[in-house]
Each structure stands twice: as structure tokens, then as C-alpha cells.
Amino acid sequence: MSLQISLPFGDKQSVKNLVFTILSHEYPLKLIQLVNFIRKRYGKAVTFQAVRKAVLELVEERVLIKQEVSFSINKEWIKESKRTIDELYHNVYEEKGKPNKVDSIGEEISVFLFNSLNEMIKFWEDLIDDWFHKFKSGDYNLNCYQGAHGWEGLLHSDREKTSMERLKDKKIKSYLVFTNNTFLDKILLNFYKSIGIKGIISKSSSKFDKSYYVATYGELVVQTQYPEELVKELDLFFKKNKRSEILNLKELSDIVNKKISCKLSVSKNLNMAKQINASILSQIE
Numbered sequence: 001m002s003l004q005i006s007l008p009f010g011d012k013q014s015v016k017n018l019v020f021t022i023l024s025h026e027y028p029l030k031l032i033q034l035v036n037f038i039r040k041r042y043g044k045a046v047t048f049q050a051v052r053k054a055v056l057e058l059v060e061e062r063v064l065i066k067q068e069v070s071f072s073i074n075k076e077w078i079k080e081s082k083r084t085i086d087e088l089y090h091n092v093y094e095e096k097g098k099p100n101k102v103d104s105i106g107e108e109i110s111v112f113l114f115n116s117l118n119e120m121i122k123f124w125e126d127l128i129d130d131w132f133h134k135f136k137s138g139d140y141n142l143n144c145y146q147g148a149h150g151w152e153g154l155l156h157s158d159r160e161k162t163s164m165e166r167l168k169d170k171k172i173k174s175y176l177v178f179t180n181n182t183f184l185d186k187i188l189l190n191f192y193k194s195i196g197i198k199g200i201i202s203k204s205s206s207k208f209d210k211s212y213y214v215a216t217y218g219e220l221v222v223q224t225q226y227p228e229e230l231v232k233e234l235d236l237f238f239k240k241n242k243r244s245e246i247l248n249l250k251e252l253s254d255i256v257n258k259k260i261s262c263k264l265s266v267s268k269n270l271n272m273a274k275q276i277n278a279s280i281l282s283q284i285e
Helices: 015-023 031-041 048-060 075-093 117-134 157-169 183-194 207-211 228-240 249-256 270-284
Strands: 064-067 070-073 100-105 109-114 142-147 173-178 198-201 212-217 220-225 262-268
Touching (some): 015 031, 015 048, 015 070, 031 048, 048 064, 075 157, 109 117, 117 157, 117 212, 117 249, 157 183, 173 183, 173 270, 207 212, 212 270, 220 270
Antiparallel strands (some): 064 070, 100 109, 109 262, 212 220, 220 262
């Protein structure tokens, strides 16, 4: 059974939809070739002027691009559409954490309580999306992160890629520091570098650094301290997995979805963000 997808260009047999459908399989094509395809393949009596009008409207909407005298679907439009669908899927199908706001210090600092680490991270990812959508040209454009292990890159790699692509589109600079140097940490560092983040491993044996995770998004500061039980389980998982081909992601999923209280602090404080950024950047540069 084939899946019928409704395209956003009006009636299914509209000239716009037919042009799009043809170019999704055959490209690039000239206007006269599109006219002939529509007439012969779809049996639709259509004028050259009608096809030209539809094509130029799709070019203006950035759905199509013109290459000399031929046309094809804009790859950037495809990427942006995929991001939108991915976000819609996440919003509709993936269970979202509904945190309890347990504390507030003025209007600048809020503390949220979650029932699992994964629930907390999904909320954290939503904060990134919200910041991205509100980001304007001229805003403070620095994003820094420090944590013991970047396990999100193993379980949420698509979401991480999408977030980083959006940040790059806005010319936001991103940096990260991992404070552990296991095989998996090195693999994850390479993954994040591949999607445009500059980072290093700065090994620390400090008990605080094993549990403390912090990130800045412009003036937004997000901080958490993992429960000791989860710190030990994550450390063990990362230390014992020394080959990617035998990696047991279900075990990692069980750890981060374990029912355990996790707190997340969110604040808007540009000075604090700049201090945290300076500390992280001093380890990288």
C-alpha cells in the first residue's frame, strides 16, 4: 500500500502539485518539458503560460530553484520541511515531560522537577528550540556546554543534529567540553564536531564535575546536577563500552528513563552566561 501525501499547493491535480510531483522524480527540467509531462503523463490540457506561472510562483516561494533555463526542487526547502515535520512528530507523538515548577527566585531563576533524566533532557531540548525561535539578529550569539558525558548524542542524535543545524543557520557559535575521556566520550566528541561544534575533552576527576552539567544559550543559563545513583550508572556504562559495534543502547535508555527525581535550573542572566562561557572557552582556546 503506497502512502498518499497531501502537498501544500491546493488541489491534488493543480498545476503546482503536478509540477512538484514531476520534479520530485525527474530533474532538472525545462518549462516545455514540464508542459509535455503534464499533458502526456497526466492527460491534463494545460497551457505553457499556466505552467510558467505555477513554476515562477514556486520559485518565489523557494520551493523550486532555477538553474539556467531548467528547474528543480530546492534542497534547502526540503531540509527545512524535514525539520518542520520532525518537530511536528516530536510534538505530537513523543511524550513530553510536564515538569513541576518547584521554586522561583524573582523573575530570573526557575527550578523544575522531573521524574527521569530523559524527561528532563527533552524539556531542555524544548528550551533550545524556544530560544532558537526567539533569537534575533544582534542577540548574544554564543552557546557553550560542559558535562561529564554527552549521552544525548547516542539516544537523541537526530534531534541534536536538527538543533545544531538551526543554530548554524542563525550564525550562532557553539562550543562544548566533556570532562570524561572514555572511548564513547571520544566518539561523541567527534559526532558533535561533525555537526559544527568546536569542542575538547578536559578530563576531571572532581566529584562535582562528574555530576554537573551546564549550558548557555545567549543570556539563558541551564544547569543541573545529576543524582549520584545516575552518575555511577552512566560512568559504568561509558567505561565498559569500548567498542561501538557492541553498544547496548537499551541499557543506556533504561538508565536515563529510570524513575528518579531530577532538578533543572533555568535562568536569564547575561553576566552569568558570559562568566560560564569564559570558563568553558578558556579550556578550548
